[in-house]
Amino acid sequence: MDQNAMPDWEKRFRAPRVSLPEWAEDAPDRSLFVSNATGTFELYAWDRTTGAQRQVTDRPNGTTNGTLTPDGQWVWWFSDTDGDEFGVWMRQPFAGGEDEPVATLPASYPAGLAIGRDGTVVVGRSTDEDGSTVHVVRPGGGEPVEIYRHSESAGIGDLSRDGSLLVIEHTEHGDAMHSALRVVNPDGSTVAELDDSEGGTKDLGLSVLGFAPVDGDPRLLVGHQRRGRWEPMVWDPLSGTTKELDLELPGDVLAEWYPDAGALLIVHSFQARDELWRYDLETGERTRIETPPGSVMGATARPDGTVEFLWSSAALPPQVRSTSGATVLDPPGMKAPGSVPVEDAWVEGPGGKIHALVQKPQGEGPFPTVFEVHGGPTHHDTDSFAGQPAAWVDHGFAVVRVNYRGSTGYGREWTDALKHRVGLIELEDVEAVREWAVGSGLSNPDRLVLAGGSWGGYLTLLGLGTQPETWALGLAAVPVADYVTAYHDEMEALKSMDRTLLGGTPEEVPERFEASSPLTYVDKVRAPVYISAGVNDPRCPIRQVENYVERLEQRGHPHEVYRYDAGHGSLVVEERIKQVRLEIDFALRHLPGAAQAPGAAQG
Structure with missing residues (x-):
């Protein structure tokens, strides 16, 4: 299609995009990034010294899971089949060459990867038959040695710089929402344990943020929830000491090391927006790193002291920037058109104040409105650039995105409220925001669309059945539709999550699965689906x-x-555009009187 004739909503999907480049720790001028420049998201190697960029992978359904070896000599990438997330690790020379398998392990779901400087490789795997396993492959090849196995979900957190320590993030206590940590030797023998959940009796979790990136330093940066939100602390597994860092910032605070391990790069998330700070570990001094209002989707501190970050807002498309003032990566070709900014709405709900993000088309309301509910459920919508909400705005719809109970970013209690009455709790919050949207004059009560993908698709189908008089239309992408069958067919890590959310298996708590399953209410659905x-x-x-x-x-x-x-979505741009076009077409055909911006029906 002629670019001039292409509607803006399509341009946003077609415009080339890049991820934040990952750099090799011992060769920082060698980087790896993801781009859709060919029309499919694939991995690219970038030599910063020469400026040369090379496409590493080329597969029909795309590739996004990859990493560099510490010396930058190899690109490792995960090879699955047709997007099913089940496969094996491959590697390719950074400069180009043939792909080769890296370990004689059967196909599995990936559960982490760690590569040592001496060539040691640690592979995390998950299968329905074996549960979670960790395998060590020594330099020079040989058969992988299994050093860990458990029926509950677990994965590799990180490998220390000298390769002497490995941290495993696990849920052996049976609570898939709150991980514990175990540091082990390369032979699997335990060095230290850290478990804030106390065996699953407390709703407190830990996350691995990385070992100190200097030789001989065993310190591990850890995310914890001891004060009701995510914050960083430093744990020395050899001495057993921990140091919590009270940064006096509201919202969630995560971090990564600066390359000299003397400071931390802080990512502070609060009310759907992010900011960056530098925290000096010796003095405790906190220094703001200036970023525009919006969302930081990734940040990394470089050896020269600069910080690179991927930033966007709802109005402006993603950019990879540096604190040096330079644009780090500027993909060639068409640039994505901007969209309208988000407005914040705070609504009183049954479990407390609910934060919603609103985008409106030109004109006066009430508008036909898409309530686009996010997936996860442990995720949250942010003030960041997103093609799908922007497409609805282009077609004359208001878009409301609700960070319901179960969302991250609003404290541990808000996230952990999502238990046992799964799905129904989130929809109570969506309903409260819907009442506000109609009462404020934003939304036309007769032209309300419930939409979402993954967990959002699940909530869409559940909402159509439990709130049948509310919604005029439902658009569900890759949803849970029949919770019992979904549980028996899904990957093992998600079974563990469902047992945590619902308090057991379908056989143990059948009434909860029935109450939370869209299939239970399918005969009550009134809206076109x-x-x-x-x-x-x-x-x-x-x-x-x-x-x-x-x-x-x-x-x-x-x-x-x-x-x-x-699989669970598509990495192919044309396929993604097709799916959005089909949803918009369905809405315009089945939602009588839906407004439409001039020329928006193109394509």
Whole structure:
């Protein structure tokens, strides 16, 4: 299509984008990034010394999971089949060459990877049969040695710089929402344990932020929730000491090391926006690193003292910037058009104040409105650039995104409120925001669309059945539709999460699974339903979607289903555009009187 004739919403998807470059620790001029420059998200190697960039992977369904060896000589990438997330690790020389497998291990779901400077490789795996396992491959090859196994979810956190210590993040206590940490020797023998959940009796979790990046330093940077939110602390597993860092910042605070381990790069997230700080570990001095208002999707401190970060806002597309003032990576070709900024709404809800982000088209309301609920559920919407909400605004819709209970970013209690009455709790918050949107004059009560992908798709189908008089239309992408069947078919790590959320298996707590399953309420659905699903999806498997669709068909209920040959979403730009176009077309056909911006129906 001629670029001049292309609608803005398509340009936002087609415009080349890049991720924050990862750099090799011992060769910082060698970097790896992800880009959609070819129309599919793939890995690219970048030699900063020469400026040369090279596409590393080239697969029909794209590739985003990769890393560099510490010396920058190799690119490692995860090879799955048709987006099913089940596969093996491969490697390719940084300068180019043939791919080769890196360990004689059967295919699995990835559960972390750590590469030592001496060539030692630690591979984390997860399968339905074996649970979580960790394997060590010594330099020079040989058979991998299994050093860890457990039925609950676990994965590799990090390997110390000298390769003497490995940290495993695990949920052996059975609470998949709150991990514990175990530092082990390369043979698997335990060095130290850190478990704030006290065996699962407390809702406190830990996360690995990384070992100190200097030789002989065993300190581990850890995220903790001891004061009701994510904050960093330093743990020395050899001495057993911990040092909490009270940074006096509201909201979640995470960090990574500066290369000399004398300071931390702080990422502070508060009310759907981010800011950066430098924290000196010796003096405790905190220095603001200036970034524009919006969201920082990644940041890294370079050996020269500069900080590179990936930034965007709802109005402005992503940019990879440096504190030096330079643009780090500027992809060639078409630039994405901007969109409208978000406005904040705070609404009293049954569990406390709910934060929602609102985008409005030109003109006066009330508008047809898309309530786009995020996935996760342990995630949250931010003031960042997103093609799908912008597309709805272009077509005359207001967009409301709700950070419901269960979302991250608003404290541990808000996230942990999502238990047992799964799905129903989130929808109570969506309903409270809906009442505000209608009462404020923003939204037309007769033209409300409930939409979302993954967990958001699940909430969409559940909301259509439990709030049938509220919604005029439902758009569910890669959803959980039949919770019991989904549990039995999904990947093992998600089974563990579901047991935590619902308090057991479908056999142990059948009433909870029934109350939280969209299939239970399918006969009450009144609104037309659009569903898209990946036939290779390991997270929201296709069989449970088909069970829901069959019930709609038996009722003769208006619905459309789009099945595509990929997994939990697509990394192919044309496929993603097709899915958005189908959703918009469905809405415009089934939502009488929906407003539409001039020329928005193109494409």
